[in-house]
Each structure stands twice: as C-alpha cells, then as structure tokens.
Amino acid sequence: MKKDKYIVIILVVLSVMVVQWGCTNEKEKAAERLMSLLPTEKGVPGWAMVDSAEVYDKEGLWEYIDGGAELYLKYGFKHVITSEYADTFDTHILLEIFEMNNASAAAGIYADKADDSTSIAGLGDRSSIQDYYLNFIRGPYLVTLTGYEENYRNLDGLIKIAANVDDLIKKSL
Amino acid sequence: MPGKINRRTFIKQTTAIGASAVIGGQILFDLFGPRADSAFAVETPDIVAIKGTDYFANTIKAVDLVGGMGKFVSKGSTVALNVNAVRNTPGTNVRTGMVLAVMKMCYDAGASKIFVFKEFPKDYWKNIDLSNEYKEQIDSLTYSEWNTRKVDLPKGKTLKEAHVVPELLDCDVYINMPIIKHHEGTLQTGVLKNVMGGTAHKPTNRLCHLGPNYKGDFYEDIPHLTQCIADLNLVRKPNLCICDGTEFITENGPFGPGPLKKLDKIVVGIDPVATDAYCASFLDLDGPQLPTVTKAAEHGLGIGDLTKIKISEIDGQ
Numbered sequence: 001m002k003k004d005k006y007i008v009i010i011l012v013v014l015s016v017m018v019v020q021w022g023c024t025n026e027k028e029k030a031a032e033r034l035m036s037l038l039p040t041e042k043g044v045p046g047w048a049m050v051d052s053a054e055v056y057d058k059e060g061l062w063e064y065i066d067g068g069a070e071l072y073l074k075y076g077f078k079h080v081i082t083s084e085y086a087d088t089f090d091t092h093i094l095l096e097i098f099e100m101n102n103a104s105a106a107a108g109i110y111a112d113k114a115d116d117s118t119s120i121a122g123l124g125d126r127s128s129i130q131d132y133y134l135n136f137i138r139g140p141y142l143v144t145l146t147g148y149e150e151n152y153r154n155l156d157g158l159i160k161i162a163a164n165v166d167d168l169i170k171k172s173l
Numbered sequence: 174m175p176g177k178i179n180r181r182t183f184i185k186q187t188t189a190i191g192a193s194a195v196i197g198g199q200i201l202f203d204l205f206g207p208r209a210d211s212a213f214a215v216e217t218p219d220i221v222a223i224k225g226t227d228y229f230a231n232t233i234k235a236v237d238l239v240g241g242m243g244k245f246v247s248k249g250s251t252v253a254l255n256v257n258a259v260r261n262t263p264g265t266n267v268r269t270g271m272v273l274a275v276m277k278m279c280y281d282a283g284a285s286k287i288f289v290f291k292e293f294p295k296d297y298w299k300n301i302d303l304s305n306e307y308k309e310q311i312d313s314l315t316y317s318e319w320n321t322r323k324v325d326l327p328k329g330k331t332l333k334e335a336h337v338v339p340e341l342l343d344c345d346v347y348i349n350m351p352i353i354k355h356h357e358g359t360l361q362t363g364v365l366k367n368v369m370g371g372t373a374h375k376p377t378n379r380l381c382h383l384g385p386n387y388k389g390d391f392y393e394d395i396p397h398l399t400q401c402i403a404d405l406n407l408v409r410k411p412n413l414c415i416c417d418g419t420e421f422i423t424e425n426g427p428f429g430p431g432p433l434k435k436l437d438k439i440v441v442g443i444d445p446v447a448t449d450a451y452c453a454s455f456l457d458l459d460g461p462q463l464p465t466v467t468k469a470a471e472h473g474l475g476i477g478d479l480t481k482i483k484i485s486e487i488d489g490q
Binding site for chain 1 (some may be wrong): 217259260261262263293295298356357368370375379382383399426427428429430432433
C-alpha cells in the first residue's frame with residue numbers, strides 16, 4: 001500500500017516535470033520562430049532595435065498587458081514578441097507581433113482593435129494606420145506598431161517597419 | 174450644514190468670483206501658506222478640475238485648492254502612490270509632470286518615504302526636463318516588491334477576500350493616481366478601477382475579470398467585474414485622488430493604442446466615487462450611472478450624485 005503511494009507520487013512529479021519541460025520547450029521554439037520575424041537594421045535602414053526582444057506566452061500575457069489580456073485570450077492567443085526600435089532622431093516605435101491560433105483568430109482580434117478605413121495597399125491581409133499607430137494581420141499574426149509621437153518620422157517608421165515584418169512573415173508561412 | 178451648495182451654484186459662484194479667487198487666493202497662499210483658505214473661511218471644493226498644459230504647476234494648484242498636500246501628509250508620514258503608468262503607449266499613462274508634482278508636494282509636506290506600487294515604464298522620467306531637478310526624489314522612491322497580504326472583506330458582495338500589496342494597508346497616506354481612459358469591460362478606468370489594476374494580486378485580479386463561472390467569453394460578466402471593483406475598494410479608501418484627463422485613449426482601452434482625446438484637464442478629489450463620476454464625462458459617459466460608481470456608492474465609499482458635490486472648474490497655466 002505504502003509502495004503504491006510512493007509510485008503515485010513519483011508519477012505525479014514526473015508528469016509535472018514533463019509538462020513543464022514541454023511548456024519551456026514550446027516557448028523556446030516560439031521565441032526562435034518569432035525572433036525571425038523581427039526586422040534588422042539591414043531590413044529597415046535607419047531603424048535599429050534598441051531593446052532586447054521579449055516573448056510572452058498565455059500565462060505571461062497577464063503580466064505584459066495586465067487587464068487587457070482577456071481580449072487576446074478570447075480570440076485564441078499563443079505568443080507575443082515585443083521589441084522597440086529607434087531612428088537616429090531618437091524617434092521610438094514599439095513593435096508587437098501577436099501569434100494567434102490561426103488566421104481567423106487574428107482576424108477576430110484585428111476587427112476588435114482596428115478598421116480598414118485607412119488601410120495601406122499591399123500591407124498584410126488587412127491593415128489600418130492611424131495618427132501614431134498601425135495594425136495589420138497576415139496569416140495567424142496580428143502586428144501592432146505604436147509610435148510615441150505624431151510626426152512624419154514616426155509615420156515613416158511605422159510603415160517601413162511594418163512592410164519589413166510583413167515580408168518576413170510571408171517568407172515564414 | 175452651513176454653506177452647503179450644489180454643483181451648479183458652486184460653479185456659478187466660483188465663476189463670479191473667479192478672478193478674485195484665483196489672484197486673491199494666490200496672494201493669500203503666498204502670505205499665509207496652504208491653510209490660508211481656512212483662515213479666511215473659503216469653502217474647499219470636493220473636486221477641482223483644472224485646465225492647462227503645465228501639468229506640473231496645475232497639479233500643485235489643484236491640490237492646493239482642495240486644502241494643500243499638508244492637509245493629508247504630515248511630517249514623517251509614509252505615502253503610497255498608485256500611479257497608472259505601466260506602458261509608454263500614448264494616452265494610457267499618467268503624465269510624468271503630475272507624478273513629479275505629487276512627489277514634490279509630499280516631500281515638502283514632510284513625507285518620510287514614498288512607495289510606488291508598480292515600476293514606471295522605461296524612459297518615463299525622460300519625458301520632462303524637470304526630472305533632472307528632481308532626480309534625488311525620483312531615486313528615493315521605494316517600489317513595492319509585490320508581497321501579498323490577504324484582506325477579509327465582510328462587506329463585499331462578491332469578493333469576500335482580496336490579496337493586495339501590503340503597502341496599500343501599511344502606508345499612512347494613500348494617493349490614487351489614475352489616467353481616465355477607455356476600458357473594454359468597465360467602459361472607463363479611473364480611481365475605482367485603478368485599485369484593481371494597481372494593488373490586487375493575480376488571483377484576485379483574475380477572479381474579478383473572469384468570474385467564478387468563466388466559460389471563455391471576453392468580459393462575459395460585467396456585473397461581476399464591476400461589483401468586484403467596488404468590493405475591492407473596501408480594502409482602503411484613498412486619502413486623495415489625482416486624475417490625469419490631459420490626453421487619453423477613447424477606444425481599445427486600457428492599453429491601446431487607440432484614438433486620442435486631448436482635454437488638458439487634471440482632476441483632484443477627495444471622494445473616489447464622485448471623482449470617477451465627474452471624470453466619466455471626459456469619455457462622454459453618464460458618470461453617476463456607471464456601474465462601478467453606483468456599486469461603490471452603495472458601499473458608502475462616496476457620492477455618485479454630482480449635484481451634491483462641490484466642484485470647482487478653473488483655468489490653470
């Protein structure tokens with residue numbers, strides 16, 4: 001009886017370890033996949049990554065957008081990678097690439113966050129640019145770029161970075 | 174209660190004496206300090222809304238008009254600031270100038286320590302030149318380590334207990350500093366909602382958002398969420414509410430990015446319910462009817478009926 005009890009405990013511990021290993025492995029794979037979608041300075045001349053990229057999974061999303069995570073989770077969220085870019089004038093843009101479960105999940109969250117009233121021809125499956133931010137979807141990805149100012153350099157950066165991310169996504173699909 | 178007047182009368186009166194109140198008030202303040210109002214029996218408003226682009230100066234002026242920071246912070250007291258500033262997205266953060274002004278006022282009043290619940294986003298202090306002048310104070314801020322303390326809420330209708338940051342309970346003075354902005358679930362974030370975002374630990378926060386019967390729909394139970402927010406405010410009432418209504422998102426809240434509305438208003442109040450009810454008009458909402466406002470008012474946390482509140486609307490710098 002006592003022996004059985006120990007076997008059960010060992011099995012439970014092993015299963016927890018396997019699940020944890022699986023999650024870590026999945027997150028690492030996602031990080032690798034999403035890192036390949038981040039523009040380099042070669043891809044977007046004049047704009048460089050100024051912060052190390054961070055990846056969040058479902059659990060981490062609560063930390064990243066505490067209070068706003070539900071919307072993404074509702075539509076089917078997998079991972080997000082975030083990074084910040086800056087030009088030589090110190091104009092900063094935040095890039096977020098949300099990896100959703102599939103294209104319809106990406107379309108769902110996009111419809112909630114954006115509209116096509118000011119779309120950019122050829123960018124993503126659908127796109128929307130506003131005064132200081134831009135959203136587009138391509139396949140299972142929702143890409144959000146946010147500038148911190150409303151000026152020409154910001155808009156120029158939004159479009160150039162978005163175009164490069166779109167190219168990288170297309171190549172990956 | 175002598176001198177009890179409603180909102181409309183108060184605004185009319187303050188407009189009529191506007192110039193003398195502002196100029197004269199400043200002279201009295203210069204001569205006698207923040208207690209000049211009591212010396213001359215000027216009625217202190219419950220809410221001050223100040224309009225202008227000098228957010229540092231206007232925050233100080235608005236706090237002075239509700240009695241001055243010395244009314245809330247005494248020598249040696251500890252202060253906790255619940256500032257809604259976690260991302261750099263425009264229209265989602267409290268202005269740096271407002272936080273600097275509050276820090277300055279607290280230290281000037283004799284605060285021994287200032288706690289901040291959440292880390293500020295990267296480059297937050299670079300937004301304003303004044304940061305160099307107040308570097309010492311900025312460096313002296315103590316950030317919460319987010320230990321947890323369980324609080325029983327016997328009067329809570331939905332939440333019977335909450336897990337919050339200990340500094341919320343341990344500080345002598347608690348100042349709630351939200352930005353007024355859109356929220357997908359509660360329609361507005363403000364003083365009441367900021368308690369959930371800024372002080373509650375994950376299990377409490379999740380329970381509020383998802384509810385006990387969560388089936389996967391986004392904000393499927395708004396009555397549950399708003400009741401939880403009202404209940405959570407039972408943990409501790411703020412001593413002072415200082416709201417950023419200068420520029421904020423009107424959609425895609427609470428994190429944006431979204432369309433911006435610029436009003437250049439800062440609102441300071443003593444009553445968290447009334448302050449939220451007042452600020453709701455910034456988002457074209459009916460403040461007294463907001464579920465968080467009505468439910469918090471039912472708890473006796475404040476007054477949602479703005480006709481019973483003394484409001485002073487003034488132009489600042």
